[in-house]
Amino acid sequence: MAGVRGVADPLEEVFSSALTRRIFRRRWVLLPDYVPETLPHRERELRRLAEVLAPALRGEKPGNAFLYGLTGTGKTAVARHVLMRLEGKARELGVAVRAIYVNVRQRDTPYKVAASIAEGVGVRVPFTGLSVGEVYERSVKRLKRLGGVYIVVLDEIDFLAKRPGGQDLLYRLTRVNQELGGNAWVSLVGITNSLSFVESLEPRVRSSLGEVELVFHPYTAPQLKDILEDRAREAFNPGVLGEGVIDLCAALAAREHGDARRALDLLRVAGEIAERRGDPLVTEEHVYAARIEIERDRVGEVVRGLPLHAKLVILAIIRRQGAREGKSVYTGEVYEEYKRLTAELGLEHVTLRRVSGILGELDMLGLVKSRVVSRGRYGKTREVILDADPKAILEALQEDPMVARLLED
DNA sequence: CATCCACCGGAAATAGGGGGGC
DNA sequence: GCCCCCCTATTTCCGGTGGATG
Incomplete structure (x- = not known):
């Protein structure tokens, strides 16, 4: 293939900027399966x-x-x-x-x-x-x-x-x-x-x-900071980390029960975002953007991997919940909405028992929060509330051709 | 204070698709 | 070829239950 000399070649640009590695020195040091030389506080x-x-x-x-x-x-x-x-x-x-x-x-x-x-x-x-x-x-x-x-x-x-x-x-x-x-x-x-x-x-x-x-035991914020500093020295080129970036990653992760993997993810993705944008410095703003990106990726991946009926169930939850201003919904209610969706597609619907099971699975996957409540005279059921960005979910649902048919309008 | 709703959630079985060992 | 195995999604069956209500 002949090169297009003198004309801006988008791929060439991507390749050469990948080669300059202005942000990362050894990015993989921040990946979740990297085994570090030292484990501070352990x-x-x-x-x-x-x-x-x-x-x-x-x-x-x-x-x-x-x-x-x-x-x-x-x-x-x-x-x-x-x-x-x-x-x-x-x-x-x-x-x-x-x-x-x-x-x-x-x-x-x-x-x-x-x-x-x-x-x-x-x-x-x-x-x-x-x-x-x-x-x-x-x-x-x-x-x-x-x-x-x-x-x-x-x-x-x-x-x-x-x-x-x-x-x-x-x-x-x-x-x-x-x-x-x-x-x-x-x-x-x-x-x-x-x-x-x-x-x-x-x-x-x-x-x-x-x-x-x-x-x-969970790491404290200062401990997370030690861990991050250790790894950042390896992972980044000198001087590319902006003021307060490590502190922010540590603080955000400490808030989530001192999760070191989360802290490292934040730092790595913040770096990736900075690199992608061609910024010379990783800033706090990149960290906030990383938080959103990580969550969107997670949700997208989970939703894409769901079987069809589970996708329909989560769509049913979004519909019902949207109709009730973000309040929680109950199993029976979700089931009715779900059946409506299958009917619209001319599909068979699964049983209530199965939908109940799917609800439990969605909970484990972190898309939904649910707990069993008793409404006395009105029975015992599961109260479900969405626990992920509906926009991210819908985006992923869009990719399923069958489900997408419900989303056209 | 017994009742009874609206499901919960365990267990086992099935379907139907992908593969052994000999 | 015959008989056995695995996997995932789902069905069938069914005993259980917290608490508002009458």
């Missing part, structure tokens, strides 16, 4: 987890551990950091230690978890077709032959326990060492942000998993 937790797992270096069975605390309190980062260092040390010593990290929210069925572990021990499995038990047994067989120490981290483990068969798999995992008969060792590290989850576990699973429990 020294105690790092040390404790390391103590639990260290026996692996002698080829002995490490302990099981359970980490809990709210999102963005450093659980995952601590786990990954310790595992990285442990594997490094083991390599140095020539000891067979292998860490297997599974995010159970992303791999949220017993089969997927078992398959992830299988891959982690070097067993190739198809993505479907086998039973969970089969996958599990193949892994055990290979482990017996290979030997070594394995540390399996189950992040957001509550999502596994909730699924049918999830507890069974957990139970089997907690006693896999008996099956291995000393040829290899497996230790489990469970991570969750749900305290109530711990109580919902079968006692035998809980006692095994919770040999050591570490509680992660």
Whole structure:
């Protein structure tokens, strides 16, 4: 393709500005899955987890551990950091230690978890077709032959326990060492942000998993500031951060139960916005814009991933709520509106039971807030209120050709 | 103070689409 | 080829329940 010399070429402009990297030096340092060199204000937790797992270096069975605390309190980062260092040390010593990290929210069925572990021990499995038990047994067989120490981290483990068969798999995992008969060792590290989850576990699973429990408390604003300053030094070119930017990110995140991931997201997206606009400095204004952009992206992504009837249900909520000036709506009311929408499209409607389930799902996805209330004589039902920007939702709904038919007018 | 509304929410089953192992 | 497995969305069935009302 011949270049268009002398004429403004929009792509060329994009490319060259990407190359100058005027804002970021190493942007990925701010991405959520980056494992930092240092974890300020988590020294105690790092040390404790390391103590639990260290026996692996002698080829002995490490302990099981359970980490809990709210999102963005450093659980995952601590786990990954310790595992990285442990594997490094083991390599140095020539000891067979292998860490297997599974995010159970992303791999949220017993089969997927078992398959992830299988891959982690070097067993190739198809993505479907086998039973969970089969996958599990193949892994055990290979482990017996290979030997070594394995540390399996189950992040957001509550999502596994909730699924049918999830507890069974957990139970089997907690006693896999008996099956291995000393040829290899497996230790489990469970991570969750749900305290109530711990109580919902079968006692035998809980006692095994919770040999050591570490509680992660929310970061305070000054602590978040330390974290951000650490990372910002790596991530940005010198002098590009405007006055008060870090403080603002820390303050906004501290307001949300001290969520470090949120703080880092704000800082990163603020930088991205500045870069995109060609501004030489990241300012507080960029941070505010980042907050909006993050939320819009989140909502858009969630809504796009919804099945058709869930999309219709959320549209029904918006319609009903719009008609009642942003006040809450009840299940029955939503259901009626939803049925109207399906009729308009000439579609079958799902049952009330299902819509009730969808309402619960929308709540978990953070699009809606709902609580069960009793209106006495007038029955018990769920009170639903929108918890996301309706404009962002509608924008995403627009992209569904079926739903879009309802939005023309 | 018993009643009874309007759902709630667990459990199990189905549909229907994608794949094993031997 | 036969029989078994997984996954998601949904249906069916059904016992449960907080509190305004009569």
